Amino acid sequence: MNFCSHCGSAALVFRVPEGDNMPRFVCSNCDTIHYQNPKVVVGCLPTWNRQVLLCKRAIEPRLGLWTLPAGFLENSETIGAGAMRETLEEANARVELGPLFTVISLPDISQVYMMFTARLLDLDFGPGTESLEVRLFEEDEIPWEQLAFRTIARTLRSYFLDRKDGQLGLHVSAIRRRAAVSPAMAAAA
């Protein structure tokens, strides 16, 4: 943020506004306070009998790796509508949403993932513009080493564990950036 989006002034100061306790971009010209807040990522884990639908990413980040259909919640949208829209956009798939399944905070990148379970309504799916390939996987076929994001791996792991237990729960958690490991530490490990 280099300029005030309200008045166009370059006189932005990053400071704690009066009555606040966090620093914000404040315009010294028109006094507008520019708040920045986390974004919500919504998506789902679509299933067909015992199989799970994954999408191979056609875009960065993580081009070529596998993911569940998910993306940024848009203004004027409910979380359920957003999850279904992303599934349609990325996998051309129509689903009936089940319960909210994982809620994962990513404080290092200021995102909150909200993933639903979902049931594919038909097998008439295929890659949207952001996917190279879309297909169904049995549990033992999941490409664990080729998953795009830790949120996706965690959601899939929770799903298969819950399925073994016979009951899907809600999983609220957080994922933090992995600590950097020096070559010496890695060698010692």
Added chain:
Amino acid sequence: MNFCSHCGSAALVFRVPEGDNMPRFVCSNCDTIHYQNPKVVVGCLPTWNRQVLLCKRAIEPRLGLWTLPAGFLENSETIGAGAMRETLEEANARVELGPLFTVISLPDISQVYMMFTARLLDLDFGPGTESLEVRLFEEDEIPWEQLAFRTIARTLRSYFLDRKDGQLGLHVSAIRRRAAVSPAMAAAA
């Protein structure tokens, strides 16, 4: 949004960027796309035995009405940490969070509420700068006609119903703006 926050140009156009399907503010000078997304409101329903803690708002909107401690999730924060921070700020109260309890989409104002149940750790609470008064209420004392927001009323109603059933669940829902009712329609109702 009148000016590009990246380059300061006033040449903003509200249009659908290439490869996108929603209109965004796009800078014709530097090509920056300015995405706007929903905000997350986090908070909790603090209890002490059978009583629930409410805060009387000292600020607009809804000054003088009662609410649960809640506010905007900040960057770099998990949803649980945000809920506890808001509870400390608005009620000077320390809580142990319970499970996530309500997730309510408000598409008309592009917000998602996420409320936890919580247990007060002590009775050493009191109004923060955004509250006029903080006190505990038995169920039959709740000022239902003096609640600040429909999200709060829904969270409290769900809590008392679940408590009667002996089990707290997760409640995912949406609240839309009430349709305007003409005086004639109101009279006929």
